[in-house]
Amino acid sequence: MSKRTARLETILDRNPRDPSSLITVLQDIQKEFRYLPVEVLSDAAQALNVPLSKIFSASTFYKAFSLTPRGETIIRICKGTACHIKGADLLLEQLESALNIRAGETSSDLKFTVEVVNCVGACAMAPVMMVNNKYHGHVRVDRAVRLAKKG
Numbered sequence: 001m002s003k004r005t006a007r008l009e010t011i012l013d014r015n016p017r018d019p020s021s022l023i024t025v026l027q028d029i030q031k032e033f034r035y036l037p038v039e040v041l042s043d044a045a046q047a048l049n050v051p052l053s054k055i056f057s058a059s060t061f062y063k064a065f066s067l068t069p070r071g072e073t074i075i076r077i078c079k080g081t082a083c084h085i086k087g088a089d090l091l092l093e094q095l096e097s098a099l100n101i102r103a104g105e106t107s108s109d110l111k112f113t114v115e116v117v118n119c120v121g122a123c124a125m126a127p128v129m130m131v132n133n134k135y136h137g138h139v140r141v142d143r144a145v146r147l148a149k150k151g
């Protein structure tokens with residue numbers, strides 16, 4: 001049994017092996033692998049007796065799921081109006097160049113994913129950057145890379 005299969009088996013063992021477990025199993029796979037690997041989805045489809053096409057539509061419908069690998073550290077730069085005015089573009093440029101990836105991409109060592117988001121509701125702290133769901137406000141360009149690398 002491959003390592004991947006063993007990890008999936010552990011997830012499946014926690015749930016009834018039928019279509020009612022689909023979303024829970026997908027959530028657990030996303031948590032375990034940080035994305036939804038196609039081979040794992042295919043094995044899950046068989047185990048849960050759900051067509052692979054249905055798994056793909058659920059995987060693309062929910063924003064929490066990703067079919068491509070994601071980094072250990074997810075960095076989100078808010079580009080809502082307040083953050084834009086306070087220099088979010090510069091923050092993003094600085095991060096893209098320091099991490100050598102563009103917004104929406106994951107670094108090849110799977111350490112970082114950079115995303116652009118709309119207003120996260122903390123405009124008074126603009127510009128806002130999130131590192132693994134932790135908010136950082138009034139972020140200056142020189143601090144952005146340090147925060148990102150700290151994780």
Ligand code: FES
Binds near residue numbers: 079083119123128
């Ligand atoms: S615009 Fe960035 S938090 Fe509102």
